[in-house]
Amino acid sequence: MIGDGGHVRSGRIDFERVNRHALANAAAVVRGLLPEGRLEGHEYVARNPLRPDRRLGSFKVNVSTGRWADFATGDGGGDLVSLAAFVSGLPQREAAIRLAESMGVSPWA
Secondary structure, eight states, X not given: OBOGGGOBOOXXXXXXXXXXXXXXXXXXXXHHHSTTOEEETTXXXXXXXXXXXXXXXSEEEETTTOOEEETTTOOEESSHHHHHHHHHTOOHHHHHHHHHHHHTOOOBX
């Protein structure tokens, strides 16, 4: 199967590439996923969109490392693809494809 730019799609996702590009643009990526938050130093503080948070505070994303956590529920992950999957309710593969496409990056290995 032929993919974007005429490259053959192997069907495998290059999660490392997608995460590397997402981390290089972390503030914008996180703002797109969690638009009601704010940047506080290296942390983006937001409400968890999957539960009725009333105020900011327990849901944080480190924009330097991509690690994220909801300290109220124990949910968390180590990169921005896992955050995109969590927020959108998609499998990591689909979240990586959508995130890559939103940044203009090929997700294919």
